[in-house]
Amino acid sequence: MKLSVLDQSPISRGSSPEQAIKNTLKLADITEELGYKRYWVAEHHNTNGLASVSPEILIARIASHTNTIRVGSGGVLLPQxxxxxxxxxxKMLEAxxxxxxxxxxxxxxxxxxDTRMALLxxxxxxxxxxxxxxxxxxxxLHNTLPADHRYRLVKAxxxxxxVPPMWVLGLSERGAANAAEIGAGFVFGHFISPDKGQAAMETYREKFQPSPDFWQPISAVCIFVVCADTKEEAEELALSxxxxxxxxxxxxDIKVPSIEEVKKRTFRQDELDVIRKNRNRTVIGTPEQVKQELNRLGDHYQTDEFMIITNIYDFDAKVHSYRLLAEAFGL
Structure with a gap:
């Protein structure tokens, strides 16, 4: 099993965007040392809780801060x-x-x-x-535009x-087909919506066409994970x-709240139902419990790579979660 990281640079309540970026750089260093394969950063706009708005800039900083781990975007929002x-x-980053x-x-x-129109x-x-x-x-990227393409003479x-290989992030069979038809890698977003995952992965494998990027299907699944020394501790950390x-x-407001803040809150039944449903997007437990579930999901999705996202309040506990996971899988 290969493990990678997806980092949205979340901002904890009482902290700052500057600290969130510092945490991203520190986590990249640590996960490289632990043996994680990739470190991808996200793109989000018009939010007070996620500091990663420009993956291209952040990739350059992380790659210059590390030595061997692959660094990428998860992902650039191409429609804009x-x-x-x-x-x-x-290509500049590749150079x-x-x-x-x-x-x-x-x-x-x-x-x-409105946010999209501002971007456009x-x-x-x-x-x-x-x-x-x-x-x-x-x-x-590959200088392979067809001869009749309007921009055939324009060279990147x-x-x-x-050339950096292309990956497509998706939540459905449509996204999987988009990746397969151009021979890109495919990352399924279990951490957003796990319901259509198996069908999406099957579609990707069935429709895959070899390309300059990959000659056979290559996939990963992105998932929330909270790992701690005990099940009770993991459950408490997951509250945030x-x-x-x-x-x-x-x-x-999507700054990550503290455990104490959550414990003081009284939740309505409809909110508890949403929280319970969201747990389907997450694996929570001890290293052995998390390893067992990821192996099960690896068989379910027929993939050997998971991108781990852990958006909890305490950064040290977050680092410990990634460390325990790396040790469990013997990275």
Whole structure:
């Protein structure tokens, strides 16, 4: 089993964006030493609780701070951007850190309609263009645009010897098909919506077409994990993530709350139902319990790589969770 990291640079209540970024850099150093394969950073906009808004900038900082771990985006929200410019950004990163960069692509609008239009500078662009944008991005990266393409003579620079492989992040069979048809890697977002995961992974394997990036299907599953020395401790640490996820669903303040703050809160039955449902997106327990469940899910999804996301209040406990997991799997 290979383990990787997805980091949204969450901001804990009472902390700051600056500290969240420092924590991201520290966690990247630690997980590299522990043997994690990749360290990906997210893209979120118009939020007070997640500091990672520009994966390209953060990737450059993390890659210069580390030595061997692959660094990538989870993911660049392509519907809001030019495929040509994304290709140039990541070829530049590849030129600086050859063989260490992953280009993960997401289809999300990036937030509310107003947020998306601000990203697009009020230019109306259809989300249905995503498959075409993926093909164009791949063409710019590998200089393989078809002869009749409008921008065939436009070359993405710098013209590096190697190109960062493309991955598509998805939650459904549609997302899996988008990845498969261009021969990209596929990351299923179990941490967002696990319901359609098995069907999505099967679709990806069935429809995969070899490409300059990958000659056979390669996939990973992203999942919330909270690991501690005892089950009781893990459950307590997860309380902050439970409340955070509840707030994310409501679109309210999404700074990660402390355990003490959560314990003081009285929850309505409908909120408890949401928290209980959200636990399906998470694995919580001791190292042995978490390992057993990830192995089970690995068989379920037919994958040998998990991207771990842990959004709890206490950073030291978060680091300990990643450390216990690495030791359990013998990274």
């Amino acid at each position: 951007y030019s495929p040509f410019k994304v290709a140039e950004n990541f 600086m850190f050859p063989g260490r960069i992953d280009l993960g692509i997401g289809r999300s609008p990036g937030g509310s309609q 500078d009020s230019i109306n662009k259809s989300m249905s263009e995503f498959p075409r944008q993926l093909r164009d991005l791949q063409g710019f 620079a710098p013209r590096t010897k190697t 993530q439970d409340k955070w996820l509840l707030n994310v669903g409501k679109g309210s």
